[in-house]
Amino acid sequence: MTIVLGTPNADGMREARGVLREWQYDGAPMQLHPGDIGWNYRFGTAETAAVVRTWSRDGRLLAVGMLDSPTVLRITVAPDAFRDEDLARRLVEDLSLPERGVLPAGAVSVEAPLGLLLHDLLTEEGWGLDEPWTPLFRDLAEAVEDPGARIERMGAEQAQDFADVLRSAFNTSRPTRDYWHAMTAGPFSADARCLGACDDQGNVAAVVTVWSAGPGKPGLVEPMGVHADHRGRGYGRAITLAGAAALREMGSSSVRVCTLSSNVGGVATYRAAGFEARPEIGDRIRKA
Incomplete structure (x- = not known):
């Protein structure tokens, strides 16, 4: 056929x-x-x-x-x-x-x-x-450890905080509060949760969006970011653990993410949150 x-x-x-x-x-x-x-x-x-x-x-x-x-x-x-x-x-x-x-x-x-x-x-x-990129995986058969930070589920009222953290984390001006509204209005949004890790003053220091593929299936972290003002304080590990715990509650069997191998800090953060690094992979390229 x-x-x-x-x-x-x-x-x-x-x-x-x-x-x-x-x-x-x-x-x-x-x-x-x-x-x-x-x-x-x-x-x-x-x-x-x-x-x-x-x-x-x-x-x-x-x-x-x-x-x-x-x-x-x-x-x-x-x-x-x-x-x-x-x-x-x-x-x-x-x-x-x-x-x-x-x-x-x-x-x-x-x-x-x-x-x-x-x-x-x-x-x-x-x-x-x-x-090269590094794929990272974590099994969710066992309960996820406490993240050690206050975690909030982010709703419409935190859309600006969500955008602010992503802009800072990825050094870009593109994310706006409209990102959150458009994403959550989409037909895939029932499979997602947006979470924020807060500092002692209640400011959102890190965010993650996690995506379920259904019970018994691996979930995905996409994206995770830490505000530049809060780097080096464990918020990346905390928000990643919170995301993994949320996926486990949603029935996911495991969680996965892939990041550039050159992003040494990102790889280290996921490993600190219990992810196992797998052999590197690379996109196929055709040069001009």
Whole structure:
């Protein structure tokens, strides 16, 4: 059967969310998570649908991708289709031909889970590897230790605090209070919790958003940040522990996150919160 590339409508987004939830399991490599798309809803519903791509055969979704930017695609595949040759070759075609509407000509990158036949074919086509990332995982079978800080669940009244911490943590002017409102209005928001760790004066020092994929599935941390004024005081560990505990309450079996290996402080923070670092991975890149 022919493999069909699509950009989903509202119904298609619900279907994509459903299969992404199904495809998560504890032994899976780091891969696109429904929470990744949920976090993208901070840009708006129409904007998020416009950057999602799906590949299906005979009405069944086999792969889901999301453009993090016009030149960066994050993609994952149904567990039983990791070595599907027809799918892998179609993906290479769609990634290589700008007229297909996935990636433009020139320098681009693709994040895909290890084990895909796609990697072998991209290597044959001359694609290289970008800088390394470190995946980190924590099992949630046992109770999570006390974070040692006051933790609040963040609602609409804390939307500005949420944005302020992220702006400071990532040294960017982009996050606004509208991020929180748009994200929580999106169809993936029921799977999310936003938490804040407060200092002794009640100021929000760190924030995290965590995403469930359903009971018995791994959850995701995306994003976590500590305000620059509060770094080095344990708030990163505290808010990460709080996020892990929230996911356990929501039924998640484990929690995962991936950060650039060059972000030594970030890796150390997650390890301090009980995460285990796995072997490094790298995006596939095609140079201009």
